[in-house]
Amino acid sequence: MVGMEHAWVLPALPFGAFVVLLLVGRYLPRRGDFLAVGAMVAAAVLFSLMLADLVQALGEEGFQGVTSGIDWLKFDTFRVRLGFFFDNLTAVMLAVVTYVGSLIFIYSMGYMQGDPRYGWFFAAMSLFAASMMTLVLADNLLLLYGAWEAVGFCSYLLIGFWHERRSAAEAAKKAFITTRIGDVGFLIGIVLLWREAGTFDLREIFQLASEGGYSSEYLTLAVLMLFAGAVGKSAQFPLHVWLPDAMEGPTPVSALIHAATMVVAGVYMVARTMPLFEAADPVALQVVTALGLATVMLSATVALVVKDVKRVIAYSTINSLGLMMVALGSRSVTAAMFYLFVHGFFKALLFLAAGNVLHATDRGAVDELGGLRAKMPLTALAFGVGTLAMAGLFPFSGFWAKDEILVAAREDQGVAVNVVLWVSVALTALYMARLYILTFLGRPRDPHAYEHAHEASLVMLAPVLLLALGAVVTGFWAFDQVGEALALPGGVGKFIYLHEPHSFEMPVAEAAGSSALVVASLLLAGFIWSGEARPAQLMAQRLRPLYQLLWNKYYMDDLYQWIVNRIVLATGAMVAWFDRVVVNDTGVDGSAGLTALWGWIMRQVQTGKMPNYALAIAGGAVVIGAVVLVARM
Amino acid sequence: MIPIQHFLLLGALLFSLGVYGVLSRRNVVLILMAVELMLQGVNINLVAFAVYLSPQEFRGLIFALFVITVAAAEVGLALAIALRLFRNRATANVDEVDTLRW
Numbered sequence: 001m002v003g004m005e006h007a008w009v010l011p012a013l014p015f016g017a018f019v020v021l022l023l024v025g026r027y028l029p030r031r032g033d034f035l036a037v038g039a040m041v042a043a044a045v046l047f048s049l050m051l052a053d054l055v056q057a058l059g060e061e062g063f064q065g066v067t068s069g070i071d072w073l074k075f076d077t078f079r080v081r082l083g084f085f086f087d088n089l090t091a092v093m094l095a096v097v098t099y100v101g102s103l104i105f106i107y108s109m110g111y112m113q114g115d116p117r118y119g120w121f122f123a124a125m126s127l128f129a130a131s132m133m134t135l136v137l138a139d140n141l142l143l144l145y146g147a148w149e150a151v152g153f154c155s156y157l158l159i160g161f162w163h164e165r166r167s168a169a170e171a172a173k174k175a176f177i178t179t180r181i182g183d184v185g186f187l188i189g190i191v192l193l194w195r196e197a198g199t200f201d202l203r204e205i206f207q208l209a210s211e212g213g214y215s216s217e218y219l220t221l222a223v224l225m226l227f228a229g230a231v232g233k234s235a236q237f238p239l240h241v242w243l244p245d246a247m248e249g250p251t252p253v254s255a256l257i258h259a260a261t262m263v264v265a266g267v268y269m270v271a272r273t274m275p276l277f278e279a280a281d282p283v284a285l286q287v288v289t290a291l292g293l294a295t296v297m298l299s300a301t302v303a304l305v306v307k308d309v310k311r312v313i314a315y316s317t318i319n320s321l322g323l324m325m326v327a328l329g330s331r332s333v334t335a336a337m338f339y340l341f342v343h344g345f346f347k348a349l350l351f352l353a354a355g356n357v358l359h360a361t362d363r364g365a366v367d368e369l370g371g372l373r374a375k376m377p378l379t380a381l382a383f384g385v386g387t388l389a390m391a392g393l394f395p396f397s398g399f400w401a402k403d404e405i406l407v408a409a410r411e412d413q414g415v416a417v418n419v420v421l422w423v424s425v426a427l428t429a430l431y432m433a434r435l436y437i438l439t440f441l442g443r444p445r446d447p448h449a450y451e452h453a454h455e456a457s458l459v460m461l462a463p464v465l466l467l468a469l470g471a472v473v474t475g476f477w478a479f480d481q482v483g484e485a486l487a488l489p490g491g492v493g494k495f496i497y498l499h500e501p502h503s504f505e506m507p508v509a510e511a512a513g514s515s516a517l518v519v520a521s522l523l524l525a526g527f528i529w530s531g532e533a534r535p536a537q538l539m540a541q542r543l544r545p546l547y548q549l550l551w552n553k554y555y556m557d558d559l560y561q562w563i564v565n566r567i568v569l570a571t572g573a574m575v576a577w578f579d580r581v582v583v584n585d586t587g588v589d590g591s592a593g594l595t596a597l598w599g600w601i602m603r604q605v606q607t608g609k610m611p612n613y614a615l616a617i618a619g620g621a622v623v624i625g626a627v628v629l630v631a632r633m
Numbered sequence: 634m635i636p637i638q639h640f641l642l643l644g645a646l647l648f649s650l651g652v653y654g655v656l657s658r659r660n661v662v663l664i665l666m667a668v669e670l671m672l673q674g675v676n677i678n679l680v681a682f683a684v685y686l687s688p689q690e691f692r693g694l695i696f697a698l699f700v701i702t703v704a705a706a707e708v709g710l711a712l713a714i715a716l717r718l719f720r721n722r723a724t725a726n727v728d729e730v731d732t733l734r735w
Binding site: 607610 | 652655656659727728730731732733734
């Protein structure tokens, strides 16, 4: 029987696949893709067994999670463990990583077929999966940080997978550098926490924080630094700029890394360290809420005008991540993790369905698509399910999770926050409907692409349909009855909670209000964008400044480019000048030149003429004699 | 008996003449001869002190003989160098031989 204490097997499986693929993958049939997929599916199966073990353990009194692992670094009294921690929060995150991950791996076999670096793709994806599972399971901050950087590195590799394309190479670089800015803060936060606690172990740090071992200001600073890491990784304002560009990677990468797993690592980390955020000054959670809200509004508005299908979905991901942050800012780990869980399914679904479109038409912009429902009915159906789930229509999964967040915000936040959230709900439905209408309905805008379009092969269609099923049913986990039917202690509120487990209550006001809003938005989108989309063109013309503002993504990319060009590069030029002129020319070459000059001066003494030497010897003898005589006297 | 100061004065005179010769001459053969003068000045000192300090022994005298022997060997070597110099440079003037430097 595999129990929670064997959690280390989960990351070890894909890591083993990575090593084998890297070393001998090219000699294996099908470049060894079956190893990567097999390892991932095996991890999913083993995780299911561990989940059963967890459910059994939850029945016992005082269960606090299971730790396993070995010592990694050991000094006299200080040690760092290669430790794995398994509890409810871990399980939810692992469910997304292993289940959604397996489906995406299977899908990749079809999507990446014929790629010259087919084997390398699966190797890198396996390494990513291993790193992600380590991140989720880590029981101390140092291991967490290592895995955190490893997933960032894999993301870099996979965004730049087609690095022959300049835009892909640039996007990979941008993603790596942007998230790195947040990571610096994360590392500072870890060091701050460790400095007072003397340990990296998460639970010992929580213990110390709850006993008031940290001063309030100190802890607030530390958790804000941790949050900086989440801002980078989870693409929150103002470090969100890398995620839309990350769509340059292959679509399965977008689905796995930049929607379902890696980008929610920031949300997971904040949820995991929630005891610290609670113990800190309230301003910490206010910052989380504020940045989450800014992210939500920014992404929801920009998504209205973006043309590229994958980029629209990327902005919707940023939107969802912002929502999760708002939920965390409202102290509702339940709502945030529930949304994270269902989001993993429906967002992967959206990406993979978009991948089918991309694969079939070789077109990525809505300008060149349209009317594809006739050619790809099943993909269109699945995409529609994903759209409605993202929009939050009853009874799709997004509806339940989104309403949990609305309830959490109502209970914990002021009016302004709630108003913004409700506006974002309407905007989300609007841009998701726009995307569906422009892609699958109406008249084909590029007849050539339309002619070549075809329904995807089974290996690509099956994961999409399974995810579509997930996008419908995962939301029902909100109900206690559903959870109990699955042998869980109950609904999500009884599985993941901050202080007390709570049952699900149908939030009538939220449910009715948001449903009405979503339906109205969907109808409005149908009016604006269906057919020739005349109202949309009219609005773009009439509201030209606003359209320009959104089209240019609030000029944030331009602002950052300006900062890089004018400040970073200018500073770099100054430093380079200092290095060249002061350090090199003056310091290194200068001292060498001084020595050479002195040598040249002293060299003039050496004439080579014997009489001069003879005179010097004689003169020296006379001087020495004179000195001796004077000294004697 | 002649006082030792006379011998010492003679030795110093010879040595000084030798030094003057080494410093003022340009011809390598003349310089060698001046060096011989310096050596003989030293020899006179050695012999004088030997006779005055320990007449029963021959230590100083033997020293003088050694100096003469070594001086002879040195002159043989030095003249050979001078000869090669003249063959190669067509000069015996030390002013013109200054290549042994940086």
